[in-house]
Amino acid sequence: MYKLTSIADKVYYVGVNDRQKALFENLWPLPYGVSYNSYLIVDEKTVLIDTVDVCYSDAFLRKIADALEGKSLDYLIVNHMEPDHAGSIRLLRQQYPDVQIIGNKTTFGMLEGYHGITTGLYEVKEGDTLSLGKRQLMFVMAPMVHWPEVMFTYETTDKILFSADAFGTFGALSGAVIDEDMNVDRFWDEMVRYYANIVGKYGNPVQRALKKLDTIEVNTICSTHGPVWRKYKDKAIEIYDKMSRYEGEDGVCIIYGSMYGNTEQMAEAIAASLAENGVKNIVMHNVSKSHASNVLMDVFKYKGLIVGSPTYSNALFPEVDSILSKIEIREVKKRCFGYFGNFTWSGAACKRLAAFGEKMNWEFIGATAEEKMSLKEDMYEQCITLGKAMANALNESKQSI
Ligand SMILES: Cc1cc2nc3c(=O)[nH]c(=O)nc-3n(C[C@H](O)[C@H](O)[C@H](O)COP(=O)(O)O)c2cc1C
Secondary structure (H helix, E strand, O other), X not given: OOXXXXXXXXXXXXXXXXXXXXXXXXXXXXXXXEEEOOEEEEOOOEEEEOOOOHHHHHHHHXXXXXXXXOOOOOEEEOOOOOHHHHOOHHHHHHHOOOOEEEEOHHHHHHHHHHHOOOOOEEEOOOOOEEEOOOOEEEEEEXXXXXXXXXXXXXXXXXXXXXXXXXXXXXXXXXXXXXXXXXXXXXXXXXXXXXXXXXXXXXXXXXXXXXXXXXXOXXXXXXXXXXXXXXXXXXXXXXXXXXXXXXXXXXXXXXXXXXXXXXXXXXXXXXXXXXXXXXXXXXXXXXXXXXXXXXXXXXXXXXXXXXXXXXXXXXXXXXXXXXHHHHHHXXXXXXXXXXXXXXXXXXXXXXXXXXXXXXXXXXXXXXXXXXXXXXXXXXXXXXXXXXXXXXXXXXXXXXXXX
């Protein structure tokens, strides 16, 4: 019944789209939905690579049965045990009791923990190969991208990399599956947002995985979320490379909290000064309104970061504190950092922001502004100086590249 997209001869896309879930991981908004990608190779042996969220197992199992055309399923490769991909394993085993499950040692501990499955396992290690008949698979371990058991599966004939969550994006697939068959424009920001929200902490493991890929020729990347990358595979790799090295683009993300508008006025003055001094990419996030998911995306995107907060109960404004903790967890590096604040009787916000920048080992741009109550002329000028200092710091960092 299903017209399945072929990635290569008898390599089928059998994934599903989720346009129902509001929040991925019950945390991150999904305005364009998300896809759970799974792939089936039909050769002398048949092999499925990853499954889908259990909520979509019915359509998923029907697609697999269609593609198999009465053949049995010999292998399931589990590249990643996170439940959005491993959720249908138990049901798949019920449908295909003889399927051998391929994974590494760490995979199998999780397989038992989540699904109680301890039999019919086929353990693989770095560089192991598996012949399917005409096609051959090779296994590449990619631990902590972004779970410990993660591995990639490489098909050697058509040079297809099944990359688990690496190179994945938010956003459901609207009809087409392969990048060359669709307009991919809106997926790039969704890739950065996915990376910043989900993978962000694990820059070093991503770099280690990318180094391994240097030695393998890849024509097509089949991730577990978003488009299959072929035409734009180099761009997808470049984005992952840049983000995992925490290389921000030329631009500034201003994050601020404000109850009564005084801190906000300072943010506006700083932004105007940045623009006046030639900075083209400026994004402003009022933390009480912008979702942390989008704020993190822009923190990963841009080299410049300016944070402003009122003093609140002798501490930072709670929502500013909350976003800073999310940035800290992701160990964001190499930012040009500025800060500003507002208070009424005893300022604490700027001290806290300064300490945060030091803890993160960021480059302080050398100017700050802290106002007592409403914004007055001298502190307005200080905001202008702060914007200029950031513009200069960005110019210097461009020259040092
Ligand atoms: C609940 C609450 C707690 C506050 N705590 C402090 C404080 O500990 N120290 C201080 O100097 N000002 C404190 N303030 C005053 C604010 O920092 C001040 O009103 C500031 O101008 C608010 O900036 P905004 O206009 O951007 O919201 C507090 C205000 C509120 C509403």
